Amino acid sequence: MLIIGHRGAGGTAPENTLKSFEKAVQAGVKMIELDVHQCAGGELVVIHDEKINRTTNGKGLVSEKTLTELENVDAGQGEKIPLLSEVLDLVDHRAMINIELKGARVAVPVYELLKKYKKDFGWNTDDFCISSFDHQQLSDFRNVDRKTKIGILYPRYPHGFVKLADELQPFSINLSLRTVKPGLVKEIHALGLEVWVYTVNELFDLEHLETLGVDAVFTNYPAKLLHHN
Ligand code: G3P
Ligand code: CA
Numbered sequence: 437m438l439i440i441g442h443r444g445a446g447g448t449a450p451e452n453t454l455k456s457f458e459k460a461v462q463a464g465v466k467m468i469e470l471d472v473h474q475c476a477g478g479e480l481v482v483i484h485d486e487k488i489n490r491t492t493n494g495k496g497l498v499s500e501k502t503l504t505e506l507e508n509v510d511a512g513q514g515e516k517i518p519l520l521s522e523v524l525d526l527v528d529h530r531a532m533i534n535i536e537l538k539g540a541r542v543a544v545p546v547y548e549l550l551k552k553y554k555k556d557f558g559w560n561t562d563d564f565c566i567s568s569f570d571h572q573q574l575s576d577f578r579n580v581d582r583k584t585k586i587g588i589l590y591p592r593y594p595h596g597f598v599k600l601a602d603e604l605q606p607f608s609i610n611l612s613l614r615t616v617k618p619g620l621v622k623e624i625h626a627l628g629l630e631v632w633v634y635t636v637n638e639l640f641d642l643e644h645l646e647t648l649g650v651d652a653v654f655t656n657y658p659a660k661l662l663h664h665n
Contacts, residue, residue, distance in 0.1 A: 437645070438663050440534060441465040442635050443484065447656030450512025451491060452482045454526050457518075463659040465502075466602035467532040467565070467652075472520055472546060473498045473539030475506055480520040480545055483511075484538065492517065497541065520546070524553055529563070534587065537568035543576035550584070567610055571600060576605050587632055590615065601627060606634045608651065613641060621648045639664050 444456025445463060452470055460468050471484040475498055488501070506517045518526075520535070527533060530589045537543055546566065553559040567587035568574050574586055585607035588600060593615055601609070608630040611620070616633050619665035624631050634654035636642055642661055645653060657662045 437642075437650065438467060438632075439465055439658055440632070440652055441468040441531075441658040442654040442656050443470065444468055445656065445658050447637065448659075450515050452484055452518070453511050453513075453515035454516050454518050454522065455513060457523055457526055460658050461527060461530050464662050465531055465658045467534055468523075469534040469536060469567075469654050470520075470523060470613065471536045471538040472542050474542050474545060476500055476502050478483055478545070479503045480542065480549060481506060482518045482520055482577065486539065491555045520549060521553075524549075524557075524559070529559065532563050532565065534565045534567055536589070537566065537570060537573045537577070541573075543568075543573040544580060547577060547580050550581075559584070565607065566606075571604075574604050574606075594620075597624070597626065601629060610634065616650065618648050618650065621650060623650065636661070 441460025443451035445459040446456055449456035449459045457468050470482045472480050472484055475481050483498055487497055488509060492509040492511045511517050535546055561583050565585040565587055566577050567589050569589045569591060570630055585609040586604055587610040588606045589610045591612060594609055597609055606629060609624045610632040613633055613636055621631050630651035632652040633645055633650050636653040637657050638654050
């Protein structure tokens with residue numbers, strides 16, 4: 437089973453910061469997950485919420501802040517809100533990256549950045565996976581990129597996933613821990629798709645999901661889940 441560092445190692449370092457991503461890579465994950473928004477100047481930044489209030493010492497909407505304003509807030513333990521490009525530079529091929537399209541209209545800017553990193557810095561299509569709860573943005577991404585893996589995120593039961601999968605040609609269906617059930621895993625696998633589950637922080641949940649044949653889990657504690665045997 438693939439263990440994905442959720443927001444890096446969000447349980448033991450400030451989430452979505454370079455420190456958190458380095459910690460996940462050091463723990464040995466093969467993939468990290470992060471959340472992307474666009475700030476006022478158009479740069480792609482890595483932060484979960486639309487506002488900076490919860491995870492930094494600042495206040496306000498990411499979309500209304502300039503990059504300089506965002507660089508001047510503390511995202512925890514002296515860490516900054518990183519640019520997506522800074523995370524790619526830090527990871528430097530040591531792990532694959534699941535980019536969750538969180539902010540509005542980030543699909544095409546993310547596509548453009550990945551194109552640059554593939555052309556200039558030797559990254560491969562298979563190094564990336566794009567996911568979102570905003571299925572319109574997944575469609576926007578698929579319209580410009582037929583190859584990169586897509587994970588369709590669902591907050592609850594994935595009503596209509598067969599039809600959407602036919603349209604988006606995803607790699608995985610990404611379910612919340614409370615939604616996943618044996619029959620649903622079988623249905624998704626029958627379509628040839630993987631089942632990825634968030635957010636799995638307890639070993640008893642991991643072991644249960646292993647028995648169901650779940651393919652990957654997102655965890656805030658990658659070291660704990662990777663080294664439990
Ligand atoms: O991609 C899995 C997970 O990150 C989705 O939920 O709210 O943690 O971004 P959230
Ligand atoms: Ca996320």
